[in-house]
């Protein structure tokens with residue numbers, strides 16, 4: 001077991017890649033705090049983890065709300081005594097997020113609140129716990145869109161994912177001397193509700209994305225989570241400040 005006896009908080013673990021991560025982390029021996037703003041979804045993830053023989057605890061938290069994040073950390077410490085891994089996975093990509101020209105200000109603010117402030121808040125309240133034990137791994141989920149322009153824009157989402165990469169580097173430099181590593185994963189398009197709900201409504205966007213991916217397909221949640229298991233485990237003890245792209249090669253394709 002690669003994560004034996006670790007305690008991991010996974011945000012947005014009520015669905016999509018977060019739920020897959022919770023199941024995989026638990027199978028690797030981690031106790032998992034399943035944090036999501038959809039409490040029934042978090043409870044369902046915990047039910048699935050326990051049915052598979054793992055240990056998990058659900059927490060209803062809106063990651064953009066400071067008091068919720070403080071409560072999440074308190075519950076994790078009370079329940080499991082420490083936090084070894086913070087997996088900042090929760091993120092939103094609203095349909096109304098398009099070009100700067102037509103994205104409503106409220107949509108921009110909503111994306112920044114969940115994707116950027118949420119990551120900031122979780123780090124703000126988890127890192128002190130990790131510094132107390134002198135070890136920890138923070139995994140921030142960015143996206144390949146932080147590297148590339150796109151003719152089908154999602155400007156708030158793109159900017160939010162760029163901010164996460166920049167924050168990752170800053171945290172990596174500040175806290176590695178005290179045992180806390182921080183890395184970012186930049187997934188390409190993965191088959192989850194977040195992407196599929198949006199893409200099936202836009203056949204052109206779907207065709208563009210598939211046509212330009214040398215792998216000829218979207219990624220699978222498991223393939224991204226496999227990288228997260230590496231980052232959570234002690235195998236990655238010297239991996240710090242990295243922006244790890246996992247996208248089937250779409251971001252290196254010129255034509």
Ligand SMILES: NC(=O)c1ccc[n+]([C@@H]2O[C@H](COP(=O)([O-])OP(=O)(O)OC[C@H]3O[C@@H](n4cnc5c(N)ncnc54)[C@H](O)[C@@H]3O)[C@@H](O)[C@H]2O)c1
Pocket residue numbers: 011012013014015016017018035036037038041061062063064088089090091092093114141142143144186187188189190191192193194195
């Ligand atoms: N699916 C992709 O193709 C893709 C590609 C690159 C990056 N990502 C990123 O990966 C992460 C997971 O994406 P996914 O496709 O699994 O998404 P998803 O929509 O399937 O799942 C996201 C989860 O986050 C939860 N959530 C949303 N807002 C929240 C909030 N304010 N507080 C707490 N929880 C909240 C949702 O309830 C849901 O369970 C996101 O950060 C996303 O931006 C996804």
